[in-house]
Amino acid sequence: MGAYLIRRAFRAMLVIVGVSFISFAVLFLSGDPTDTMVGEDWTREEVQKLRKDMGLDRPWIIQYTTYVSRAIQGDFGESLRYRQPAFELIAERVPATMELALVALLISVILALPLGIISASRRGSACDYGGMLLALLGQAMPVFWLGLMLILIFGVHLQWLPVSGRGGFERLILPAITLATYSLARNTRVIRSSMLEVLGLDYVRTARAKGLAEQSVIYVHALRNSLIPVVTIIGLEFGHLLGGAVIVETIFAWPGIGRLMIQAVYAKDFPLVQASVTIAAVIFVSINFLVDFIYSYLDPRVRLI
Amino acid sequence: MNIFDGLVVRKDDMTLGPGLAEKWEIDETKKIWTFHLRKGVEFTNGEPFNSGAVKFTFERMLDKRLKARTTVPRRIALDRIEIVGDYTVRIHTKRPVATLPIWLVNAHILAPKHYTETSAKEVSRKPVGTGAYRLVEWVKDDHIRMEANEDWWGGKLKVKTVIWRPVPEASSRIAELEAGAADIIANISPDQGAMFLSGGKGKRLQGIQGGRRIYLGIRQNFGPFKDKRVRQAMNRAINFKLITKKILNNHGDRMASIVNEPNADESIKPYSFDPEKAKALLAEAGFKDSNGDGILEREGEPFEIKIDVPASRYLKGKEISESVAANLREVGIKAEVNPLEWSVFLSRRRKKKFSPLYYHGFSSNFNAESDLGVLRQDLYANLTDWKNPEFIESYKRLGQTFDPVERKKISYRMQRIVSDDVPWVFLWNQYDFYGLSARVKWTPRPDERIYLPSISLEKSK
Numbered sequence: 001m002g003a004y005l006i007r008r009a010f011r012a013m014l015v016i017v018g019v020s021f022i023s024f025a026v027l028f029l030s031g032d033p034t035d036t037m038v039g040e041d042w043t044r045e046e047v048q049k050l051r052k053d054m055g056l057d058r059p060w061i062i063q064y065t066t067y068v069s070r071a072i073q074g075d076f077g078e079s080l081r082y083r084q085p086a087f088e089l090i091a092e093r094v095p096a097t098m099e100l101a102l103v104a105l106l107i108s109v110i111l112a113l114p115l116g117i118i119s120a121s122r123r124g125s126a127c128d129y130g131g132m133l134l135a136l137l138g139q140a141m142p143v144f145w146l147g148l149m150l151i152l153i154f155g156v157h158l159q160w161l162p163v164s165g166r167g168g169f170e171r172l173i174l175p176a177i178t179l180a181t182y183s184l185a186r187n188t189r190v191i192r193s194s195m196l197e198v199l200g201l202d203y204v205r206t207a208r209a210k211g212l213a214e215q216s217v218i219y220v221h222a223l224r225n226s227l228i229p230v231v232t233i234i235g236l237e238f239g240h241l242l243g244g245a246v247i248v249e250t251i252f253a254w255p256g257i258g259r260l261m262i263q264a265v266y267a268k269d270f271p272l273v274q275a276s277v278t279i280a281a282v283i284f285v286s287i288n289f290l291v292d293f294i295y296s297y298l299d300p301r302v303r304l305i
Numbered sequence: 306m307n308i309f310d311g312l313v314v315r316k317d318d319m320t321l322g323p324g325l326a327e328k329w330e331i332d333e334t335k336k337i338w339t340f341h342l343r344k345g346v347e348f349t350n351g352e353p354f355n356s357g358a359v360k361f362t363f364e365r366m367l368d369k370r371l372k373a374r375t376t377v378p379r380r381i382a383l384d385r386i387e388i389v390g391d392y393t394v395r396i397h398t399k400r401p402v403a404t405l406p407i408w409l410v411n412a413h414i415l416a417p418k419h420y421t422e423t424s425a426k427e428v429s430r431k432p433v434g435t436g437a438y439r440l441v442e443w444v445k446d447d448h449i450r451m452e453a454n455e456d457w458w459g460g461k462l463k464v465k466t467v468i469w470r471p472v473p474e475a476s477s478r479i480a481e482l483e484a485g486a487a488d489i490i491a492n493i494s495p496d497q498g499a500m501f502l503s504g505g506k507g508k509r510l511q512g513i514q515g516g517r518r519i520y521l522g523i524r525q526n527f528g529p530f531k532d533k534r535v536r537q538a539m540n541r542a543i544n545f546k547l548i549t550k551k552i553l554n555n556h557g558d559r560m561a562s563i564v565n566e567p568n569a570d571e572s573i574k575p576y577s578f579d580p581e582k583a584k585a586l587l588a589e590a591g592f593k594d595s596n597g598d599g600i601l602e603r604e605g606e607p608f609e610i611k612i613d614v615p616a617s618r619y620l621k622g623k624e625i626s627e628s629v630a631a632n633l634r635e636v637g638i639k640a641e642v643n644p645l646e647w648s649v650f651l652s653r654r655r656k657k658k659f660s661p662l663y664y665h666g667f668s669s670n671f672n673a674e675s676d677l678g679v680l681r682q683d684l685y686a687n688l689t690d691w692k693n694p695e696f697i698e699s700y701k702r703l704g705q706t707f708d709p710v711e712r713k714k715i716s717y718r719m720q721r722i723v724s725d726d727v728p729w730v731f732l733w734n735q736y737d738f739y740g741l742s743a744r745v746k747w748t749p750r751p752d753e754r755i756y757l758p759s760i761s762l763e764k765s766k
Binding site: 032040043044045046092155159162165167250255266 | 372379426429444445446447448470471472473474476477480481483484485486647651652654655667668675678679681683684685686
């Protein structure tokens, strides 16, 4: 168990370092932070001086190693645009994104479970086809389009809900639904197919043969085993939700890390992009770590050796 | 600019007026400016405004530890500040700077005690000035709430509470206006605006000609562009009326002078659309379509160019470029539009790697010297390689001239040179579009600022 943990931790570190390296390289290739910092009335000389002052005239590998050595000590540097520690800026916005992502996750799981189970247990019925059609739509709709449609219907025409911003439950509803839709659709399909697979297994047939009620076959015997792939999916789903937050937060003017990240990329705010990408990677890797543990609980055959 | 005031104010018509300084004068060495300050003004935290606050503010800009990014001290060649009396202060400059008052518009005077006693981290969240409004609440990336400063020296304010919200997506901004949750939305395109204009209910689209001068930079390191006739021909080939009609929802006119109102020489007329004249000028310059493919050649070289345009930076930049390219093809220049992502565009600008034509826009601080200064060769963002000896000499002279009449004469002469010697394919002064709710009474300013004291609300009917 200990050795396994160390191995996993080492791998996780590798992922995080890899992510930070790739994002640094991509950012470095795409431009220079001074590009968006200088005014149009600056002379070439003034621009050169600023680049030198900021250490941007050094080779990129030196800039990267300086960054890494500081980041290991918990210092992600100062945002070029906001001139505050990058870590602090992100920490301030994490609650907003977490709130959005968790509610979206909750919506998608709570709705996907009954939908998936009903579709699977009544395979081929109108219920099943209806559910799968909805799931198909949910996966096919672009997030930004769905968000704008919800705004148009509930914010502008019916005026039931506020259009954008954060504060109060009513402002959370539209962005959470927008963010949840894709994963809801995907989870429904996964639960359905996983349920169908389990329902075809011998032990389920045995359960039915010994005269158990269909309800208890499904909910007591089949459900637990069909949840295993679902747990994996949810772990990955969380990363997807964080990614989706970039779009949803922009449409709904939600003050989270997704929007901060996008702004940082546009402004070539190197330290801020680096810090947010690294922190997002840390969150993602930790959640998958957690998923492995839940996995072993759900399926005694999977043991962390 | 709503929380703070400067010594000098840029009024709604873009001319300068007294701000925290009631009047100012300059001595005969042209290096000492004396400012007479407004009396009885207080910062919103109760600190008095006086010459000490002015000295504090300017010295803070020079404080190396704060790493301030303001360019004001450099632009005004600030040497030192001298207190003459409680309400009289002198700014000493290292060399004569005729444009000094312009730069003071954005030199916001700070409350000395507050900015000394509050930690650097706190102070950025709790600004204190003498301005018309004070900050009441700030939720990062979500909203800023401001309340009217009842004791403001500038007069009575018509709007008590103002909430600013950053909404990055234009469609969401329009939805906020539609839903009645916003009174003013900024930065929308005219076709988006036309969409909700049709909805009625008194909501309206308000366009204003801004100070940003949009042009195609002509890179003279490309051989054919060294010939003035070719540069003029391109200007004659552009049908801007069509662009106004088809792309800009009937907003906007062709740029006449590189200098913005109120400093523009009104007698300079924009280049008219005249493809025949354009063809004649190109023929004069030695271009001929010898193989009948519709593209001109000179010494066997076909006239082919690219137009670099940042895809989503400027209002309808890509569409306008396409239209220009089509116009150029009609007179025999094969032009191809090359859309670039903004950051790629910027890094090419830094590396001086633009195509022969590039779509660019310079903002303005509504002063002739700065407006003309965008053609300086040492300017980072100017890639034209346009060097006109008389222009260079006049620009130097303009910087040393303090007499307004003489300055105007030089500036007008320089505007003529630019119009005639064509460093740019002149396009237009970009419009800024706002969406306004039925109850808002406000005329937007050309400098992209939303100045709250000039806004009022009508009681809803």
